[in-house]
Amino acid sequence: MGRLDNKVAVITGGAKGIGQAIAIAFAKEGATVIAADMGDLEYTEKNVFGYKLNVTDVPGVQMFYDDVVAKYGKVDILVNNAGITRDAMTRKMTDDQWNAVIDVNLKGVFNMTRLFGPLMETNQYGSIINISSVVGLFGNIGQANYAATKAGVIGLTMTWAKEFARKGANVRVNAIAPGYIMTDILKTVPQELLDSFAKMTMLGRLGQPEEIADAAVFLASKESSYITGQTLNVNGGMRL
Template identity: 40%
Template sequence: MLLEGKNAIVSGGSQGIGTATSVEFAREGANVCILYRKHADEAKRLVKEIQEMGRKAIAVQCDIASFADAERVVKTTVEEFGGVDILVNNAGMNWDGVCWKMTEEQWDRVIEVNLKGYFNFVRQVAPIFKDQKYGKIINVTSINGLRGKFGQSNYSASKAGIVGYTKALAKELGGFGVNVNAVAPGLIETTMLRESDARDKIVDMAMNEIVLKRVGEAEDVANVITFLASDKSRHVTGEVIKVDGGQYI
């Protein structure tokens, strides 16, 4: 198994890409700390599923934008599992609006969650990874952080920031045996998409761009994250891997 004996933290673990990643990690032998903000029932069910696979799992409620919460989460993970080896920064949000109507609150909250939230957790695990001369950090960005999207200047800016942050971290931590990479999904079939009133319109627009002519599934992203979390990717760092069926091309 690719992740036998490893201990992972997955933010946004109770839904979508985070859930698929947590399950795949467990299949490959890892213990998983699942972070959630609102979806407690889903997180508890996921913990049970992972435990039934013979792995350790805990669910911790937190606001990733809180530095204190990040500190608490990492401390709890180390206490429960005996250490931490993998961090997946996945949780995020969008609050759309064109630039001439966007409020200060819209801008600040998206940047705070999507960008500062990632910093909060890296800041806690980096000293651990540095000391143990091993660690894997995988940041989930978006193809819209690479190309921008109308009505999402705050979201696109935050996701673009993650790209630069990933590359800087790779340079800072590489000498200590720590790999830092990012994945950039395109349109993925998640609960948020399925429940959107505009789902059909969103899918139709995306299908005009996606060369594989299929909407991605959370497992498609989870598989790449798992590769990056494993020693199969030991010579890969500072990369941004698009998981979009060719949507960006």
């Protein structure tokens, strides 16, 4: 028996990295997974289904929601993982850089949850997991736009934990704040810089996408049935 048997899960940003790792982990635990992304989605797992989606496209998100509900009748788990970076020092940051990150990382989370959250409330059950970041908690030089969105995601998490459960529905909303995780973005970073990142952690190493996926499985399963409105830091004990 898997921990997510008979559950339907939607994951944004599912083409690679953390989103892909979560989709695979959920599938192994028995869930039917709809992995949404603008990029190509390639999975060998028979219970993972890809869907091309831009979370900033409001009509597109509505169409996606309608298609999923028509096919599956419910969604038990929503993972808001889609995110981008457009880094620059504040004095050099352009409107396009600011707006692009706000649109995907914050508005995209809102676009998804304002549809799937009420559905879960109606169905009296659900787990929403928002992927934040250590940068949302501590900030980072050159990432004012990214930090603002990831801090905003934590605010949304606490708000939605109150909203969707206020009438007694068993809908939980939590966030995960990853530290430095070895995704494709970090694979392009020089090794000496990666080593410096690792030294910032108590465990002396960078994280793997699968370690974030393990945390997501926990928050999606009944093992976390009394946890809501929380941010789980998965960062190896970062010292910023």
